Amino acid sequence: MTKRILTSIALILIFVPLTILGNWFYTSMVMVIAYLAGYEMLNALEKKNSSFYKLKYIAPLWNSFTVLTYFWAPEYFLGVVIFGIVTFMILAIINKNLKMDTVLCLVFTYIYTGLLLTFAFMLRKPLDGKENIIDFSNSFYLFGMLISITCATDVGAFVIGSLFGKKKLCPTISPNKTVGGFIGGLVCAVILSSAWYFFFKYCLYKTSILGIGDLNIALEILIVIIVSTVVSLFAQLGDLIASKIKRECGIKDYSNLMPGHGGIMDRFDSLILAGSIFFAICVLFF
16 A cells, blocks of 8 residues: 555656646657557557567557647647558558457557547647647646546545445456445545536636536536536546456556556546546537
């Protein structure tokens, strides 16, 4: 437990300042996260398919390039995504040793750890004033709200599940997860994210960080609760998907990069899916 706490403190001391600084500091951090997430995913899949032995070092480079393109040359972003997917598919044709299931795993890994991860981090612009495809004026606060939801979901599910969890949620995928922990994660996410939202709305930022304008307070509370609940649900779904992949590959953690926590995918599995759905909600509704 001590090792886990010390690692958490170190992660906070790295992640928070780089996120606040933005610019190349933030971009570089996300590029590294995207590469390592792709590498860890393919390294896990290698347990089932030896074809990823060399590809796991090369393919994740396109994750980093996707991140770089969005933040600093967004007009080429869609082209880079399509080109990457098509290139992976072409590998099945030009390389007779690669089977189609291997290529499909490459495409899935790119979509999950490259594209969806980029969507999650899109909420925070690296440079104020630089136009992106989707230009959120409250980007820093939106990203903070996302972090509050995912962290509260993880901590709430663990604490409430440990204290009150009895009925297993998905015993074949993650034996330690319980229905009580699932509900606890949702409740904690709603409470913390609502506190984050209304603190900035009424104490600091003086406007809605979701851009929903002046609404009746009851309606505003309802919207925040719905958004927080949906994002928290996807955070827990992302955790379960990552756990299912680990179980099928026969591993406990994606890597031992962070003592007490595992790898990048062990820490960011919730954020990837939750962040991409939060991004989609902001684009579609706010």
